[in-house]
Amino acid sequence: MPAASSASGTRTGPPEVIVVGGGLIGALVAFTLRQAGADVLVLDAGRPGAAWRAAAGLLTPDGEGLRQSPLWASAQESLRRWPRLAQRLEAVSGQPVFFREGVRRLQAEGPAQVTPGEGSLHPPSVVGAARRHVPVLPARVLALTPGPRGVRVVTDQGDWTAPTVVLAAGVWSAAFGVRVRAVQGQALRLASALNCGAVYGPPARGFARYALTRPDGVYVGATSRASWRVTPDERAARWLRGVARQLVPGAAMGRAAPLVGLRPVTASGQPLVGPHPTLPGVVVATGHGRHGALLAPVTAQQVLTLVQAGAYA
Known part of the structure; x- marks a missing residue:
């Protein structure tokens, strides 16, 4: 069994909690559990198309039209939590996360x-x-098998x-009986030093x-x-260049890099945070769609509460 390493050292014993997936949700869940004193190991496959690599990072419930949706209360709670969480992340890691208010x-x-x-x-x-400061191992999980001694994670x-x-x-949670589908999102990153802040325009073409x-x-x-495609689409890129010309007319278009991410979406549009329906000992935290960054603090707290209460068994 290989050891997982991190900035905090090398693992010497079995973990209390294994987090499958080290993206925005998984990483913040692991961070929150570790801050609460849990011994955590993160397993991350590093797959192309991971949503966090292409995510905008906008924290704007009103821009996303959530005011009349069931997500409104969670979105507001996350907004309240983000400033302190951002400060804590920076204090513990010594790295900036570039949180700022204003959209x-x-x-x-x-x-x-x-x-x-609201902010970004x-x-x-x-x-x-x-x-x-959380051990992260590059590994692809092949199976989750509950047993009398816990959940066996085969990688x-x-x-x-x-x-x-x-x-x-x-989206890869679907391989373990979780009902999520992939919705591809494409964006552009312009190599520009222009400071446009964060601006949200009226929707176009849906x-x-x-x-x-x-x-x-x-961005x-x-x-x-x-x-499920993780390759850029040129038609989408053309549309995005048009958006750039409208919202940031001073930005140069010469070096525009496409970003593609697969958002995990549920049939109801609501995130799945709770016990796995058929795998005892497994807590699910996925299905956030385009709201992963916004809802991550509340999700991490919900998972912490479940783990501490043992309500996942």
Whole structure:
């Protein structure tokens, strides 16, 4: 059985909790569990198309039209939690996550609107900071087998057993009996130092339109279609360049890099956070669709509560 290493050292014993998936949800779940004192191991396959690598990092429930949805209360709670969580991530890791408040929502007519508390962050930086002091092993999980001594996790790098497993593998959670489907999102990253803040435009062709300044350039998004493809589509890229010209007219288009991510979506549109329906000892945390960054703090707290209460068995 290979050892997992991290900035905090090398594992010497079996973990209390194994988190399957080290993306935005999985990494923050692992970070939250570790901060609560749990011995955690993260197994991450590093698959192409992982949603967090292409995510915008916008925290805007009003921009996403959630005010009348069942997600509204969770979205508001997450907004309240994000500033303190961002500070904690930076303090523990020594790395910035680029959290900042302020999202301008453009209207078809009239002045732009701003909802207090909304903001943005940089998902790759959040993942990096959350993983900083949690052991992470590059491994693809092949099977989850509950037994009398815990859940056996079979991977292409060996097997582990832990009392609790958190399944936070995004769209790939479907391989373990979780009902999620893939919705491909495509965005553009412009190699530009232009500071446009975070701006959310009126939807067009059924797609959300937004742009925001990030440490790696200007991010412009985003398309949405049911697909498992992880390769960019040129038609989507052309549409996104048009969005960029409208929202950030001063940004150069010469070096525009496409970003493609697969969002895990449920039939109801609601995230799945709770005990696995058929695998004792397994907690599910997936199905957030386009709201993973927004809902991550509440999800991590929900998982922590389940683990501490033993309500997953």
